[in-house]
Amino acid sequence: xxxxxxxxxxxxxxxxxxxxxxxxxxxxxxxxxxxxxxxxxxxxxxxxxxxxxxxxxxxxxxxxxxxxxxxxxxxxxxxxxxxxxxxxxxxxxxxxxxxxxxxxxxxxxxxxxxxxxxxxxxxxxxxxxxxxxxxxxxxxxxxxxxxxxxxxxxxxxxxxxxxxxxxxxxxxxxxxxxxxxxxxxxxxxxxxxxxxxxxxxxxxxxxxxxxxxxxxxxxxxxxxxxxxxxxxxxxxxxxxxxxxxxxxxxxxxxxxxxxxxxxxxxxxxxxxxxxxxxxxxxxxxxxxxxxxxxxxxxxxxxxxxxxxxxxxxxxxxxxxxxxxxxxxxxxxxxxxxxxxxxxxxxxxxxxxxxxxxxxxxxxxxxxxxxxxxxxxxxxxxxxxxxxxxxxxxxxxxxxxxxxxxxxxxxxxxxxxxxx
Numbered sequence: 413x414x415x416x417x418x419x420x421x422x423x424x425x426x427x428x429x430x431x432x433x434x435x436x437x438x439x440x441x442x443x444x445x446x447x448x449x450x451x452x453x454x455x456x457x458x459x460x461x462x463x464x465x466x467x468x469x470x471x472x473x474x475x476x477x478x479x480x481x482x483x484x485x486x487x488x489x490x491x492x493x494x495x496x497x498x499x500x501x502x503x504x505x506x507x508x509x510x511x512x513x514x515x516x517x518x519x520x521x522x523x524x525x526x527x528x529x530x531x532x533x534x535x536x537x538x539x540x541x542x543x544x545x546x547x548x549x550x551x552x553x554x555x556x557x558x559x560x561x562x563x564x565x566x567x568x569x570x571x572x573x574x575x576x577x578x579x580x581x582x583x584x585x586x587x588x589x590x591x592x593x594x595x596x597x598x599x600x601x602x603x604x605x606x607x608x609x610x611x612x613x614x615x616x617x618x619x620x621x622x623x624x625x626x627x628x629x630x631x632x633x634x635x636x637x638x639x640x641x642x643x644x645x646x647x648x649x650x651x652x653x654x655x656x657x658x659x660x661x662x663x664x665x666x667x668x669x670x671x672x673x674x675x676x677x678x679x680x681x682x683x684x685x686x687x688x689x690x691x692x693x694x695x696x697x698x699x700x701x702x703x704x705x706x707x708x709x710x711x712x713x714x715x716x717x718x719x720x721x722x723x724x725x726x727x728x729x730x731x732x733x734x735x736x737x738x739x740x741x742x743x744x745x746x747x748x749x750x751x752x753x754x755x756x757x758x759x760x761x762x763x764x765x766x767x768x769x770x771x772x773x774x775x776x777x778x779x780x781x782x783x784x785x786x787x788x789x790x791x792x793x794x795x796x797x798x799x800x801x802x803x804x805x806x807x808x809x810x811x812x813x814x815x816x817x818x819x820x821x822x823x824x825x826x827x828x829x830x831x
């Protein structure tokens with residue numbers, strides 16, 4: 413997964429995008445739009461940027477030559493603006509010192525100047541004493557010349573009395589590696605559809621950035637959706653968060669309990685439990701267990717066991733936090749009897765004949781499995797390893813109904829999905 417780039421190409425008909433910026437457990441948030449505009453969520457003025465090339469001023473908010481990518485799905489946002497002799501590249505990321513860092517690189521063959529709409533940005537360089545010339549900008553705006561091949565780095569303070577150490581400033585590559593290590597701690601997969609990993613990384617990074625905020629600030633897509641809430645909280649547990657130790661962790665767990673009760677009530681008479689509800693109920697059990705609430709874990713497991721069987725996931729990948737659960741379900745399905753089914757729904761048609769693998773996928777509150785599939789003709793060879801438990805039964809569901817094992821590691825040749 414590391415190093416994968418998620419591209420978003422923009423034109424004059426710009427597709428809207430909002431990228432959340434923050435740090436794990438931080439107290440502030442900001443947003444970067446599809447044009448590289450930085451809008452702090454504290455209500456302060458946005459930070460806009462403009463480029464003076466050898467022909468004219470270029471405004472990224474209206475130019476048709478803007479392209480943007482979110483690197484590996486983590487919050488390192490790169491926006492490119494075309495000027496006559498090349499590109500000017502803006503890279504934006506947040507650091508724990510309480511700043512949003514913006515780096516501007518002149519990849520064109522001529523010198524340019526970058527104007528910024530807020531004068532409180534910090535920089536080791538002194539801005540031009542003349543200020544922006546030939547363009548109307550807010551009072552206090554600053555402008556910096558950038559030579560061919562050179563870069564400019566500025567930092568927008570997000571907390572009062574923030575102090576930056578320029579000598580130890582994390583680069584965009586540093587932050588990409590840091591974020592990837594954080595989100596991949598929750599497990600990851602390398603599958604033929606390369607778009608899935610960056611999208612999952614984005615969801616996880618946003619959850620980590622929001623984790624210190626009250627639930628009502630996470631967004632209605634989480635707070636107003638019992639399934640999303642359970643899946644979101646478990647994603648955070650997978651990445652090392654201990655919800656029970658949060659300042660308002662008890663309130664969060666109480667809200668989760670209410671959501672679980674609503675799900676159980678809604679589906680107690682269903683003939684088939686939706687796959688995402690099934691995953692959410694497992695996720696809630698694992699969150700309660702990780703928080704030391706054995707009673708809630710036990711009661712939920714008993715109620716869960718009384719429900720009708722669960723449906724298989726659709727072939728269409730969902731959006732949001734359900735995407736990670738959907739991919740997990742394709743790879744490994746927890747069962748109510750305590751066993752797990754690897755490739756239990758069969759191998760997706762687009763994956764057949766293509767090697768794939770996954771690492772540290774959750775199969776319990778503390779247990780995980782890693783496995784790889786390598787093809788021998790039309791038959792898949794499974795190589796697996798389980799951690800965090802000494803007792804587990806593994807089956808292969810529709811991929812090979814006759815196979816099962818209690819071995820914590822090994823390899824076998826499966827029959828392969830028929831259908």
